[in-house]
Amino acid sequence: MAGSGNAHMRAGADRVLSVHDLVVEFPVGRGQRVHAVSGLHLDLVRGETLGILGESGCGKSSAGRAVMQLPPPTSGSVVLEGTELTGSGGRALRRARARMQLIMQDPVSSLNPRRRVADLVAEGLDIRGEREDRRARVDAALRSVGLDPDTVRDRRPHELSGGQCQRVCIARALVLDPALLICDEPVSSLDVSVQAQILNLLEEAKERHGLSMVFVAHDVAVVKNVSDRVMVLYLGKTCEVLPSEGLHVRAAHPYTRLLLDSVPGQENGDAPGERAAELPSPVDPPSGCRFRTRCPWAQExxxxxxxxxxxxxxxxHVACHLVE
Amino acid sequence: MSEPLLDVEDLRTTFHTPRGDVHAVDGVSLRLEAGRTLGVVGESGSGKSVLGRTVMGLVSSGPGVTVSGRVSLAGQDVHALAPAERRRLWGPRVAMVFQDPMTSLNPVKRVGRHIDEVLRLHLRLGRREARERTVGLLRQVGIPEPERRAGQYPHELSGGMRQRVVIAAALACGPDLLIADEPTTALDVTVQRQILDLVASLSRRSGMAVVLISHDLAAVGGRADRVAVMYGGRLVESAPTSRVFGAPRHPYTGALLASAPRLSAAPHSRLPTIEGRPPDPADPPPGCRFAPRCPRAEAVCRGGAPPLLDLAPVGGHPHEVACRLPLEAESTEVGHGR
Structure with a gap:
């Protein structure tokens, strides 16, 4: 997509998450709507990491949040471990939420500055009324993200570095023993050396807890490093879904190629580049292939x-008329 | 060697805070010739932005701040000038581009006025003449329909277009030196490439020198002639770009390069990390500031600050490293980028 279709969906298998025809739209007044996500299909096998790659405005964050029902999507179906989430509310949704956790971009602003680390990590347990072994579970979660419980337990977020705050956020998610972790740009606000620590930590957590992950990011190299499969989005539509192994060689969609050629140090002088710099408005997306206005090979x-x-x-899988 | 356009000698910027003195820039020396591009790379807190602002003269001695050392721009000592004289340098001599194009443009002022203003103030152009020049500048930085865009407000432009406007304003008086502090960090990768290409081509065309400040080694790599790596307020390595990427000599530079994920690596490969945290600028460790995190560190490293020495073979471009136990010259790192 910049077309549509669900040819990339896999039959059978042990699926943790399957999303069908997800649509997210936001009203912007005068009867107009922003088409953030338009007909997205995806599935996730247990223990798998799906990377969602795209630039700002491509709908990658909206898609991740719609899976979490934050807010619920405009239409479409989200099935987590056999439970349909869209349309379900209240208690059923609350139960399901513990099974999926969200890690956000800015770790400092996603933690309440007035609360202590131990309470921040235990918040999910408190909401669910799980009082048993509260302290032991919090300590175990902190230890599993490489923080010393005795040092950080009583600290507040401002006393920690950005990397440590992101560790606390991950501990907060892991303490509930989720099946699915949705990471929305978890390392883009961190320094390179800290980014490597957090990426390694996410991989370890995934192995230890048998997690499945949806990893949303704009950085091709980062996404390739953590993912088994990569989905490329553009203006709310899927361009390409491919295994991350060999991604930089196999990618076929013109938009994926443009992203790869834009990676610093990978500049390809012979690449045709793109036609116009401007991203079309998501209120009134182009007809046909949404990428055609920037595509150097676009045809009638x-x-x-x-x-x-x-x-x-x-x-x-590729959604492009011109790819053989 | 020609007379450098920019000559910075033993520059120190110290902020006096209730927690003690913060040595944000701690003895940095560098030179830059006309038409050249210098990349300044460091992580947050390394002092790279304060260095840029001190060179520009935006940060100068005053309440709470002490600047010592010398910044000489085309023969003029920036910090010896009176504030009014220093302001006359900004625009025709040196200009700066900041990270976030939304906050560096006034949201209630039309795009064109940001540039008209510069031209009328510094070059004493008339209203009509200034607008003509503005439209030309907007066209030069690749903004389509410049006449119409000049009449729009910043929020009507995308992030990449806004950054082009900021660059056009910075170039309005044809500065000798452009200091770009993380000019593309807030932008998408495809736009980042366009903006960096734009700065490179403008520098080629007009012979303008550029200081490109970034946290991203790879982003700077393709664009700079030399790269200076900062850590804890000091320069730890300064060398031609290909040497920094191909054969880094400072352990910090090597570790920083290794910790970035590479496109060519297999998925799920573990990344080498740098253990520990950057030094507290109010209470830096004695000796080499990287020593507490450095796997090669020995007692000698904790003794005193290592001097920045040229390790290049005789006759080569200088390859300066501040390390007592530098990495071998034949490193396994090949190529740059990810």
Whole structure:
């Protein structure tokens, strides 16, 4: 997508999450709507990490949040471990929320500055009324993210560095023993050396707790490093889904190629670049393929017909008329 | 070697805070010739932004701040000038581009006025003449339909377009030196590339020198002639770009390069990390500031600050390193980027 279709969905298997035809729209007045996510399909096998890659405004964060029902999507279905989440509310949703946890971009602003680390980590337990072994579970969670419980337990967020705050956020998520972790740009506000620590930590946590992850980010190298499969979004539509192994060589969609050529140090002087710099408005997205206004190879057909996701290799699906 | 455009000697910027003196920039010396691009790389708190602002003269001695050392720009000592004289340097001699294009533009002022103002103030142009020049500048930085865009407000432009406007304003008086402090950090990768390409081509065309400040080694890599790496307020390494990426000699530079994920690496590969935290600027460790986190550190490293020495072979471009136990010259690192 910048077309549509669900050819990349896998049958059977032990699926933790499956999302069908997810649509997220926000009213912006005068009867107009921002089309943040338009008909997204994705599935996640136990223990798998799906990377969602795209630039600002591509709908990657909206998609991650819609899975969490924060806020619920405009339409579509989100099934977590066999439970349909869209349309369910109240107690059922609250129960499901413990099974999926969100790690956000800015760790400092996502922690309440007035509360102590131990209470921040225990918040989920308190909400669920799980009082048993509260302290032991909090300590175990802190230890599992590489923090010394005796040192940090009584600190407040401002006494910690950005990297340590992100560790607290991860501990907060892990203490509830979730099945699914949704990470929305978890390292983009951190320094390079700290970013490496947090990425390693997420990998370890995933292995130890048997987690599945949706990893939303704009940095190709970071996404490739943590993911098994990568989904590329543009203006709310899927461009390409492919295994992260060999991604930089196999990627076929013109938009994925543009992202790869823009990675510093990877600049390719021969690349055709792009046509116009401006991202079209998500209020009134282009007809046909949404990427066509920036695509150097766009043809008349691209404006008329929306490309469907097609398999071009094992586990590799592309929505582009021009990719063989 | 020609007379450098910018000559910084033993620059120290100290902020006096209730917690004690913070040595944000602690004895930095560097030179930059006209038409050249210097990359200044460091993590948050390394002092790279304060260095940029002190060179510009935006930070100068006053209540709470002490600046010592010398910043000489085209033969003029920036910090010896009276404030009014220093203001006359800003624009025609040196200009600065900041990280966030939204906060560096006034939201209630039309785009064109930001640039008209610079031209009328510094070059004493008339209203009509200034607007003509403004439209030309907007066109030069790649803004489509510059006449219409000049009449719009900043919020009507995308982040990349806004940063182009900021660059156009900085270039309005044809500065000899452009200091760009994280000019692309707030922007998308595809836009980042366009903006860095733009600065590079403007520098080539006009012979303007550029100081490119960034936390991202790779972003600076393709654009700079030399790269200076900062840590804890000091320069730890300064060398031609290809040497910094191909054969870093300071253990910090090596570790920083290794910790960035690479596109060519297999998925799920563990990243080498730098243990510990950057030094507390109010209470830095004695000796080499990287020593507490450095796997190679020995007793000698904790003794006194290591001097910045040139390790390049005779006749080569200087490769300065502040380390008593530098990495071997033949490093395994090949190429730059990820």
């Amino acid at each position: 057909r691209c404006a008329r017909e929306e490309p469907q996701l097609r398999e071009v290799g094992p586990g590799h």
